[in-house]
Amino acid sequence: MDEYGRFEWALVFDASKPGPVYSLFHLDVNFIRIGDVESKMAREIPKAYEPNEVEQRWAKAWFEQKLFRAENSGYGPRFSIALPPPNVTGSIHIGHMLEHTQIDMLVRWHRMRGERTLWLPGMDHAGIATQFVVERMLAKEGIKRQDLGREEFERRVWKWKQESGGVIKEQMIRLGASCDWTRERFTLEPALYRAVLHAFLRFYREGLIYRGRYMVNWCPRCQTAISDLEVVHHERTGEIWNIRYPLIGADGKPSGTEFLVVATTRPETMLGDTAVAVHPDDDRYRGYVGRRVLLPLMNREIPVIADTYVDREFGTGVVKITPAHDPNDFEVGKRHNLPEIDVMTPDGHMSEVAGKYAGMERFAARGRIVADLKELELVESVKEHMHAVGTCDRCKAIVEPRVSTQWFMKMAPLAEPAKQVVRSGLIEVVPDNQRTVLLNWLDNIRDWCISRQLWWGHRIPIWHCADCKEMVPATDSRVEIVDGHARAAGVPTKCPKCGGSKLTQDPDVLDTWFSSGLWPFSTLGWPDDTKDLREFYPTSLLISGYDILFFWDARMIMMGIHLMSDPNLNTGDISTLIPFRQLYLHSLVRTAEGAKMSKTKGTGVDPLQMTEQYGTDALRYMLASMAAPGTDIILSEDRVLGARAFANKIWNAARFLFVNLEKIEAQGISLEDLAAPEIRARAPYAVPGEASLAHRWIFSRLSAVSAEVNDALEGFRFHEACQTIYHFFWDDFCDWYIEWLKPQLAETNRDVAVPAWRNILTVFDAALRLLHPAMPFITEELWHKFPQRAGASRVAAEALASSQLADGTGDAGAPGLVSIALEDYPQPNSDWPDRNAENEMALLQEIIIAARNVRAEMKIEPKKKVPADLSAADGGFRRIIEVNLEAILRLGALSSLKVSQGRLDSAGAAIRSTAQFDLRIAYGEAVDKAAEMAKAKKEIERLEKDIASKEARLTDESFQSKAPVEVVRNMEATLADRKTELVKLRARVTQLSS
């Protein structure tokens, strides 16, 4: 892969499936320069939207044009965000896609608001996970990593990384993620390796990293220590055995009758028992403390000790103490100076000190031991027992607590400032309830085991002196490139303590989350004081799943605050040290059963496959529209279909515009005249005469919708943003505005047609820009069918004009980039809100709907237009109705509408009434009188109930005195309307029954 990430497209493969999979950018798609994709295909829009070709074309164009380089964004406030680096263990799944969609929506939104925007992508080497995947692949060839040796194994993993990383990148590009790929990073690349060494050495010098022999979680499958967080507890029904330990009598021999009975769920560990403990205040056993028991099977005498750790209520009140295999026993052992006997090997077999069980697999040994004890009649009882079993997060093997020598990081001192910034809101956590979760975890933080007995990762930069065992750190954090990959270059040559020269590097590597913890700043060039670091740190926002809140988010906060406090880089003001200002925890995608998606369980959904089926935009929209903060998402095909239909609707709205454009172009009016950027900028255009209402209304709506969408995105309410735009586009724009305007657009009178066209194209363009963050491909495609100017060059020109470039704030970006992604995001416009237009439009819509309703109820033939009468008391209303008569007749399918003031004779007619008007359509032959009647009666019932409850409320004195005046007024007004409606309905019923 070269510097700009051109990689081999031809053959890539996926961990879960054998053989090649995606070839996203078909080679026959020619390179298209953004801006060249003009409206040449505008006249040949297919009837149904076919997303695949469009998406591939744009994904490729965006990528190759480096459209999303930070330099191509505006010069407003900075907005920076680091991609949670996907593991290079395979391909991305639907969960990634949800995350990337949300990030991308916000990134595109900020970019369109003219902010200096950086979304920095990259990948994580994912030590244990990747090593696991590669080991599994090797196992298919019958090879173990030990057969290959460390260097060769690492080479194999690197090879895997190139392939897998390529796939992930390709997928992300294909899914429209607007990352700045010129800044792509990888946790094991030289620069980041150096950052890791730098961080480690600093923590080590400060005494925050130490080495010691402690109880850790050991995975016998992976053969490495893992951190507490990597242990997943599962409730399981197991067995608990009560075992008799014979007491040693005064004669120094085991008694045949006196026993202490201990309970255990792991009998195999008894081989390492070095004591038996009781509570010091337990009267039952007071006399036994200080005596000895004979450890069965091993025939080793061990003491009976007293320790308050023992719970008198549990079991028999006697506990076997196995300091090498249980965290509590380890502590007890320390307090009582007990020996630690490790009876297990790293791979989960019984060790050579396990007597005759040596070499047996741990669970086989358990069975054998129980059988032997039974034989000796030392098993007093066996019971079923529910308990939590710890398993390895990665490979699911049962974890053994085990004493071993590992590297640890002291967390309490780092947690303090982290708590401070979270508690004070300096880092805002959304949703807020997660803040409590985070603070609780920080309050109970424990030291972090950071060493792993793996080969894939950053090797610990400490050397051990063979002679005096002194630990010698690397001289500095420099790295050298060997075999194409980084390693520590500051190799110490001499032991500073004894002068010995036999130094060997510690074999362990660091937990993968150690390097992840540095991600927000290591990717920006830290530990160097780079331009990017100065410009983009602290990042604005972190979006991650709540499942890695402790693994990653919390550690970034702790490590960021600590490491960025380097006096050379920073003033020490804590608000400049934090890695991100906001933390948004997104929901997880779950299966229908509510379980987490899992590739190993085969419940994962392949986003690329869904993309090909439904279109990326549809999938993105579906995910975003379901992403309400704080709730998990269960995928449903219905929702994707709905989203696809939406994309199709957008497509066809455009199709309508372009097809009809031809007609007006025939009159010598060009698209340029109607939709050039400067033309659109001056909208809305006044349409002469009576036709203005719909225009005033749609711009009023557009302003309101812009406000709502911006507001929703500000608060991470993606679903609300989606729903608002959806409703605006489909209902307001398509169903009402387009329909309303059809005659105007076809008008031969240019004074009407031109402003109408300018307005509708302006609104459509705004709608595309509103939609763009959620549906980038279709909006880019359609937007390019209009005359556009170059976005990036505009940005640069503006910057030059305000001389921002002169002081080195950045280069001008590539000239000539034309993309909706570089356009302005629609904002509310204070000139547009028009309450009258909204009210009037609402009234007219009600009339039209009433007409349609009557037609449907009366089963009038769809094509047959019928005459109607309308009565309204308000003169203003009558005027509005008369002015907009054409639209009412057309959309309500009426042949005429006689507007009057008086009461309408309802004999032989169907009537729809509201408080404002009555609409009357004469009966045809086939009318279901009974149905009309039933309907009216039902409505009357509802009204009566409503009126009764409102009257009760309004006559209640405390309501009158305590409720806000406005609420009371509103209710009075509504009540009056209801009463009017009721009177009309009653009259109607009387007439029907006569």
Add this chain to the structure above:
RNA sequence: GGGCGACUAGCUCAGUUGGUUAGAGCGUUCCCCUCACACGGGAGAGGUCCAAGGUUCAAGUCCUUGGUCGCCCACCA
């Protein structure tokens, strides 16, 4: 053992600070292949907001208790 979340239309889910007759998508019923769209248009039906108490002029929304389900954390043999 702690903590968190969910329970609203047949299904999947919205409902920010309590305030008119609780919304959407899908499904469903009826009518339409009307010259942008059947991935469409039009008109409907459909909900005692898990239960019981409480606070309030007013509760899907706040409080308490209980139920069902899910998740996270936790060294009880």
